[in-house]
Amino acid sequence: MRIWLSRPHMGEKEQEYVSEAFADNFIAPAGPQLEGFERAMEEYLGESVHCLGVASGSAALHLALHMCDPNPGDEVWVSSMTFAGGVFPILYAGATPVFFDLDEASWTVDPELLADALGKASQAAKLPKAIVPADLYGQSCDIDALEAIAARYEVPLVIDSAESAGASCRARKAGTGGEMAILSFNGNKIITTGGGGMLVSRNAARIEKARFLSTQAREPAPHYEHKEYGFNYRLSNVSAAIGLGQLAVLDKRVAARRRIFKRYARLLGDLPGIAFMPEPQWSYSTHWLTTLTIDPAQSGGVTRENLRRALAEHEIESRPLWKPMHLQPLFQGTRYVGRGFDERLFRDGLCLPSGSDLTDVEQDEVIGIVRAFFRA
Structure with a gap:
């Protein structure tokens, strides 16, 4: 399923x-x-x-x-x-x-x-x-x-x-x-x-x-x-x-998604090159979507895109982070103020399944495929 x-x-x-x-x-x-x-x-x-x-x-x-x-x-x-x-x-x-x-x-x-x-x-x-x-x-x-x-x-x-x-x-x-x-x-x-x-x-x-x-x-x-x-x-x-x-x-949905995020972070956080979206001390995030980045210089060849495709082969939906608007063809030439951090997030970032009705069994399947892909 x-x-x-x-x-x-x-x-x-x-x-x-x-x-x-x-x-x-x-x-x-x-x-x-x-x-x-x-x-x-x-x-x-x-x-x-x-x-x-x-x-x-x-x-x-x-x-x-x-x-x-x-x-x-x-x-x-x-x-x-x-x-x-x-x-x-x-x-x-x-x-x-x-x-x-x-x-x-x-x-x-x-x-x-x-x-x-x-x-x-x-x-x-x-x-x-x-x-x-x-x-x-x-x-x-x-x-x-x-x-x-x-x-x-x-x-x-x-x-x-x-x-x-x-x-x-x-x-x-x-x-x-x-x-x-x-x-x-x-x-x-x-x-x-x-x-x-x-x-x-x-x-x-x-x-x-x-x-x-x-x-x-x-x-x-x-x-x-x-x-x-x-x-x-x-x-x-x-x-x-x-x-x-x-x-x-x-509030129950928020608690469920925060639990899902913490479980991903605990069970995937040791993989080389993986980092999760930070949560500043002043913030209480819902973790609507669990998001991570994969640094290709540390991950042994694993990239956001080849991991996304591997998950898709197992009927698991994941998604790149938003493509910044200043990179969109519609807004070519529009003024941008920044250092390109959002560009790196788009290049390396992935959203994992995060629905508040995600079961532990389903999450274990996602985690297992990610870990296996890093070992391959």
Whole structure:
């Protein structure tokens, strides 16, 4: 049987909440399950945040950037190592991305690089319209450091926490930082609504504006009245019903994935050239995906790619780390600020099966194949 990288893992309540939505005929985008999911997420995150359920994490980011009001030629600074859905909304909003490298200690955007670049941009009177640092593989970026830097230059900070629901930075939950933050509930995320996302802010006015925009910017009138354009981005009530059940088991899913990561690290960490994603003292990572690097200079000829292919031959799904956006053909020639650490991660990095329903027997199979490949 195929071992998947990260498949949906349902709990005990999702079907009950979906049945309630069907029984009450709340199939449209609005309904009590959607309101309940938003309120439950607000309670989970704390910090008096406000939440808006939307169709995807990309939709949440597009709404956030749209409210930053970029004009053609304006820049948005963003982590280069991220999923394309965390960058495309910059283009939707009419802005130009500038890509930033990672901090080797956390594998999230390097605050020192950002601070240095902001100082130079301030002197040139060309500050970005927004900064979008991305959490990576379940690890939050350094929220406190980034907020302080953004505040110094009065640049809106929109944190892309699509990959890190359930993680925290010091005592703060991922998804609570910046002027706004986004979460994703895509099918392979640590909790899922099948497809969906959430925009989060401590600024209630931001969320109310986004709510208006996400429902086609319809003015309060008995007919359809529009003074500005909006988007069809609201999360469906049925999807939110799944989210309600998933949120109830989020901390259990985090504990399971952390256990899976620790077991991989313990049973594979002695292999030559292997290193796992670090977890700084200030971070509590979900380890949404267990990620490692293989140094070909130490591994005796084992590379990320030939190991990935060996696993695939045994019906085990693994995946390279994100290809940095500045290396993508679409963004050829776009400005990049960094030392190429993210490029090395892409060259040498691999994600192992990490689903919270991964059994010890399945994990032992993965571990056994990896160890055998290193011995071959």
